[in-house]
Amino acid sequence: MFNSEEIQKALMEEFFSENREALGRIEQGLLRLESNPGNKELINAVFRDMHTVKGNCRMMSFPRLEELTHKGETLLDLMRDDLLAMNQEIGSLLLKVVDHVRLTLQEIARSGSEGEADFSTIIEILESFVPHEKGKESESADRHGKDPRQPLLEEELPQEEGLPQGTDDQLLESHDSKTTDGQAGTTAIPLPQGPSPSTLPPTSKAVTEARSEPKAAVSAVTTTTTDNGAPAAAPMESIRLSLSRLDALMNQVGELGASFNQLKYVITHRPDHIDQLLEVHGKQIAWLQDEVIKYRLQPIGRMWDQYHRLVRDLSVEMGKKVMLDLVGEKTEVDRNVLVSINELLGHLIRNALDHGIETPQERVQHGKSPIGKVVLSAEQRHGQIHLEVKDDGRGINPDLVVQKALLTGMITAEQAKDMSEAEIFKLIMLPGFSTASQVSTISGRGTGMDVVQAALSKMGGTLTIASTVGVGSQFRMSIPQTMAIVPALLVGDSNETFALPQVNVVELASFYGSEVAVNIEGKMQSPMVRVREKLLPLVPLQRLLHRDGPGRAPRREVERLHALSAIHVVVLQGQENLFGLEVGAILGHSSLLIKPINTMFAHIPILAGTAVMPDGSIAFLLNVQALLQGAGEFS
Amino acid sequence: MDKRKALIVDDSSLARMMVRKFFSESFKDWDLLEAKDGDDALALVEGQTLHLALIDFNMPGMNGIDLSEKLLEKHPDLSIHLVTANIQERMQLRAESIGIGFIKKPINQEKIVAAMQGLKG
Numbered sequence: 001m002f003n004s005e006e007i008q009k010a011l012m013e014e015f016f017s018e019n020r021e022a023l024g025r026i027e028q029g030l031l032r033l034e035s036n037p038g039n040k041e042l043i044n045a046v047f048r049d050m051h052t053v054k055g056n057c058r059m060m061s062f063p064r065l066e067e068l069t070h071k072g073e074t075l076l077d078l079m080r081d082d083l084l085a086m087n088q089e090i091g092s093l094l095l096k097v098v099d100h101v102r103l104t105l106q107e108i109a110r111s112g113s114e115g116e117a118d119f120s121t122i123i124e125i126l127e128s129f130v131p132h133e134k135g136k137e138s139e140s141a142d143r144h145g146k147d148p149r150q151p152l153l154e155e156e157l158p159q160e161e162g163l164p165q166g167t168d169d170q171l172l173e174s175h176d177s178k179t180t181d182g183q184a185g186t187t188a189i190p191l192p193q194g195p196s197p198s199t200l201p202p203t204s205k206a207v208t209e210a211r212s213e214p215k216a217a218v219s220a221v222t223t224t225t226t227d228n229g230a231p232a233a234a235p236m237e238s239i240r241l242s243l244s245r246l247d248a249l250m251n252q253v254g255e256l257g258a259s260f261n262q263l264k265y266v267i268t269h270r271p272d273h274i275d276q277l278l279e280v281h282g283k284q285i286a287w288l289q290d291e292v293i294k295y296r297l298q299p300i301g302r303m304w305d306q307y308h309r310l311v312r313d314l315s316v317e318m319g320k321k322v323m324l325d326l327v328g329e330k331t332e333v334d335r336n337v338l339v340s341i342n343e344l345l346g347h348l349i350r351n352a353l354d355h356g357i358e359t360p361q362e363r364v365q366h367g368k369s370p371i372g373k374v375v376l377s378a379e380q381r382h383g384q385i386h387l388e389v390k391d392d393g394r395g396i397n398p399d400l401v402v403q404k405a406l407l408t409g410m411i412t413a414e415q416a417k418d419m420s421e422a423e424i425f426k427l428i429m430l431p432g433f434s435t436a437s438q439v440s441t442i443s444g445r446g447t448g449m450d451v452v453q454a455a456l457s458k459m460g461g462t463l464t465i466a467s468t469v470g471v472g473s474q475f476r477m478s479i480p481q482t483m484a485i486v487p488a489l490l491v492g493d494s495n496e497t498f499a500l501p502q503v504n505v506v507e508l509a510s511f512y513g514s515e516v517a518v519n520i521e522g523k524m525q526s527p528m529v530r531v532r533e534k535l536l537p538l539v540p541l542q543r544l545l546h547r548d549g550p551g552r553a554p555r556r557e558v559e560r561l562h563a564l565s566a567i568h569v570v571v572l573q574g575q576e577n578l579f580g581l582e583v584g585a586i587l588g589h590s591s592l593l594i595k596p597i598n599t600m601f602a603h604i605p606i607l608a609g610t611a612v613m614p615d616g617s618i619a620f621l622l623n624v625q626a627l628l629q630g631a632g633e634f635s
Numbered sequence: 636m637d638k639r640k641a642l643i644v645d646d647s648s649l650a651r652m653m654v655r656k657f658f659s660e661s662f663k664d665w666d667l668l669e670a671k672d673g674d675d676a677l678a679l680v681e682g683q684t685l686h687l688a689l690i691d692f693n694m695p696g697m698n699g700i701d702l703s704e705k706l707l708e709k710h711p712d713l714s715i716h717l718v719t720a721n722i723q724e725r726m727q728l729r730a731e732s733i734g735i736g737f738i739k740k741p742i743n744q745e746k747i748v749a750a751m752q753g754l755k756g
Contacts, residue, residue, distance in 0.1 A: 007656050014649045051693055052647045055720065059653055059741050308728040321733040323704065360711055360734075370711035371704055371733050 015060050019105060022049040027098050030091050037086035046094075047076040053101065065104055068119045071126040072097040084129060093129075096122060239295060239335070249291060256284045289595065296336070300378045300385070301329025303342050307349055307376065314353045321360050321370050322353055327377035333385050337479060341387065344452050348389040348475050349374060351449075356393030356473055366470065368392070387477040396467040398424045408432065425465040429453040487591050488611075488621065491570060493541050493584035497619040499592055499611060504624040506571040506578060507531070508586055516567050522558035529569050529580040536571065539627055540582040544606060574628040581627060594621050638666045639754075640683060644676045644702065645691040645718070654689060654742060661744050662751075673697035677705060685713050686754060689738065689747075692719040692726070700726060703735050716750045718742055 029046040033039060054069035072094055078084035100119060107115035259281050266273040304326050311324040333341075357363075357372030364370050375390045398421050405411045405427045411419070427433055431450040449463075456463050461479030488499035489508075509531050511519050519530040520538065529538040543557060561567060561582065569580040592611035601607050601620075608623035643654050651669050658665050668683070670676035672694050688706060692699035699717045706713055717730055720740040727737070738746045 004660075007659075011649065011652055011656065014652050018647060018649045045695070048646070048693060048695060055647060055740060056649050058720070059649065305725060308725050308732070312728040312732045315732040315734070321707065323729065323733055364711045369704075369708040371707055 011060070015056055016105060016109060019053050019056055019101070022053050023098050023102055025049050026053075027095065030094050030098070033086050034088060034091050040080070043076060043079050043086070047073065047080055050076055062104075062108065062114050064114050064117075064119060065101060068097060068100060068123060071123050075126060075129055078130065083131070090129065093122070093125060097126070239298075241295065245291075245295075249288075252284060252288055252291070256281070256288070259284060296334045297332035298335045298338050299329060300331045300333050300338060301326065303338055303345075304329055304376065307346065310346060310349060311353065311374065314350065318353065319359060320353065320357050320372060322357055322372045322374055324349070325373065325375045327375060328379050331378040331380050331385060333378075333380075333479075337385070340455065341477075341479065344455055344477070345376065345387065345389065347452055349376065351475075352389055352391040352393065352473070356391035356395075358394050362394075385479050387479070388474055390472065390474045392472040395469040395471055395473055396425065396428070396465070397469050398467075401425070401427055404433065422464070425467065428465060429463060486594050486609075486621065487589065489570065490587040490590055490619065491541070491568075491581075491583040491585065492587050493545070497587065497613060497617065498541065498583075499590070499619050499621045500570060500572065500581070500624065501608075501621065502589065504572050506573050509569045509571060509580070510586075511567045511569070513565060516564060517562050520558065520561045520567060525558075527558045527561055527582075529567075529582075531569070531571055531580065534578075536578050536580045537628075538569065538580040538582055542582075542584070544627065572624050572627070574624065577628075579628055592619070592621070638664055639686040640666045640668060642668045642670065642676060642680060642685055642688040642690075642706075644670045644673070644688070644694070644699075646671050646694045647691070650691065650718075650742075654747075657742070657744050657747055662747065673702040673705070676702060680706065680710070685710050687751065688713055688715045689718050689742070689750070690715060692717050692722055700730050700733075700735070703730070704733065707733065714750070714754055 026046050026049045029042050029049070033042055033046070036042065050069055050073045054066055054073055057063075057065040057069060075084060075090060075094065079086055079090075084090070100117065100122060104114055104117055107113070107117070259277060263274070263277045263281060266277055307326070308324060311322055314320075315322045352374045353372075357374070358366070358368075360370035363372065373392045375388070377388045377390070379386045401424050402411075402416050402419070405424075406413060406416060410427060410430060410433065429449045429452070431448075433448060433450065453463050456477055456479065461477055464476045465473065466476070467473035486499075487502040489502055489505050491498050491500060509529070521528050521530070521535075523535065527538040527540065528535045530536075538561075540557060540561070568583050568586050570583060570586065571578055571580055594609040594611050605626040606623050607620045608626075609621040611619050611621060613619050641658070643651050645651050645654075648671070651671075655667055655669070658667055665687075668676075668679050668685075670679050673696050676690075685706075688703075690699040690702055694702075697705075699719070703715045703717070706715065714736070715734075716736040716738045718738045718740060722730075722737075730737070736750060738750055
């Protein structure tokens with residue numbers, strides 16, 4: 001056994017020899033980086049060696065060397081994250097750090113202390129490369145007694161996306177002052193360079209350049225204010241736009257203006273060119289529309305960091321071990337969608353931890369790793385965002401689901417016999433269903449999968465559940481990438497197609513032959529339809545569109561309906577009441593990209609938008625509230 | 636009684652030496668296994684009964700969390716602590732989610748005692 005003096009001596013020997021080797025590798029690495037500045041592996045290796053030297057200096061209590069190497073490490077860390085580009089200037093600076101450390105180590109070997117060497121100048125230069133407000137100064141922040149956990153998340157978020165930092169606060173402030181003035185929703189578009197140039201020393205040019213790469217050209221900033229004026233967490237009321245995108249927009253608007261002038265000219269001077277110019281004009285407008293839709297798209301991962309916290313808290317609370325993996329964080333979705341799905345995903349992750357993942361003991365008994373896995377993934381395909389929350393927990397037992405559904409009277413024993421597994425899992429999404437034998441405090445706050453399902457269908461999304469007992473469950477959602485895509489019911493009249501937003505459709509009813517006279521009646525001379533014993537106002541679509549010319553008396557409208565051999569009614573939810581829309585034919589469902597209505601038709605209130613059908617024809621999206629008003633005028 | 640076993644993983648030999656020093660001074664009833672990285676550690680602990688692991692976060696090859704995940708598969712009851720000076724919040728939350736503790740660098744006797752507190756027996 002060593003005595004303490006011998007141990008101390010051995011430690012110092014190790015301190016010198018390890019540092020000597022590490023400094024040698026740092027030096028070699030830096031020299032190689034000069035000719036190959038993009039070599040990530042090399043940067044990583046140099047970073048780790050610098051980290052080791054720093055750790056050693058801390059361990060043996062040489063605070064000044066620790067500070068110097070820490071500053072060097074910070075620059076290397078920025079390079080690892082692509083927030084700083086390696087160049088000769090930085091290379092020379094870091095080599096100088098190596099020289100300083102070596103000299104000081106010699107001094108320590110000689111005298112046992114760090115000596116009088118002054119690092120303030122080189123530390124100042126090193127700091128000038130670090131973005132002023134932020135940078136990865138977490139460690140020094142720790143040492144100054146700051147809570148290390150609070151600020152980090154904010155710092156990490158923008159960095160991961162290669163976005164400029166430092167403007168959030170400015171943006172927040174400017175927005176806050178506007179919202180308190182009662183001008184909510186103002187859009188702030190700062191320049192993309194991140195920290196305002198005046199706050200940065202001139203040497204940080206490399207930083208700014210490296211960061212202005214628009215990896216994600218648009219990013220949202222949290223700016224809604226709560227009642228007391230403090231920034232609220234969730235919805236995003238302003239976006240950040242890269243200068244290059246704004247320039248492109250500007251150019252396009254300029255060209256639009258030019259072609260408009262041309263159009264004015266040819267209308268009076270060269271009418272034979274009108275069609276050609278209109279086509280150009282149309283294309284320019286379509287480009288602008290697409291571009292603006294793109295601005296609304298945000299990387300979905302912006303919202304996801306919070307789930308690490310959720311999983312951590314729930315794991316600790318439930319005594320489970322859970323690893324959350326995030327896949328496809330860069331997938332872009334409409335910012336409204338982003339906010340809406342936030343809670344849903346949280347709910348599904350909660351469910352996965354609560355009902356899916358077993359305790360470590362249980363998992364080990366079943367031959368699984370004690371660590372449960374929850375994978376949250378996002379992917380974009382054909383304008384749809386596919387989201388999945390997958391766990392490797394105990395899975396859902398379809399027999400138990402059926403039992404529970406029988407018990408609560410959701411299905412009959414007869415129905416249960418013929419149900420497929422997919423149909424059984426659908427039961428989980430019905431209101432009032434919960435497989436947890438006891439209502440848990442974690443996921444069962446009186447809400448269940450029915451709430452998730454309802455919220456999704458409101459967005460035009462769908463949910464499917466797959467599960468294997470003992471292996472795990474998958475909850476797959478698909479939602480439209482933008483809210484401009486509306487799930488719709490297509491109906492026809494004569495040769496034209498109309499679309500009704502699916503969200504307003506309650507049910508469909510068709511009456512044939514003698515049923516027509518029984519279920520259609522006139523009340524106060526207005527047509528009414530009887531659906532499920534209720535008499536609802538009936539609005540004939542044809543009548544609204546003035547197909548037969550205005551002025552046909554309402555009484556004759558009832559006669560016309562009675563004369564038909566078949567009547568198709570879409571029951572719609574108006575602002576307050578249900579009503580029926582009589583249509584020529586019910587064609588089916590479709591998700592439509594809705595474009596604003598052409599100005600030519602803008603004065604017609606029942607038309608809400610247009611969509612191009614697959615055959616190239618145009619369908620009008622009908623404004624359901626306006627339909628009912630039309631019915632009011634009608635009666 | 637058999638000695639209890641602790642695993643020390645750190646790519647710095649000085650750091651390992653330091654921990655060994657603390658154990659030899661204050662925790663003489665422990666056997667130490669030392670590894671310089673994750674692969675080394677996994678090979679070393681094969682077939683062993685472990686009670687405590689002190690793992691550096693920042694290492695070449697797999698990081699401390701990846702190694703912990705692998706160690707827990709074979710040693711579900713192992714008490715693991717990441718020894719680290721600074722860590723991103725995301726990484727800290729991930730570690731806590733799988734039941735890993737933290738020891739803030741620089742390591743000393745008191746911190747090792749605190750880490751041993753949760754151990755059975």
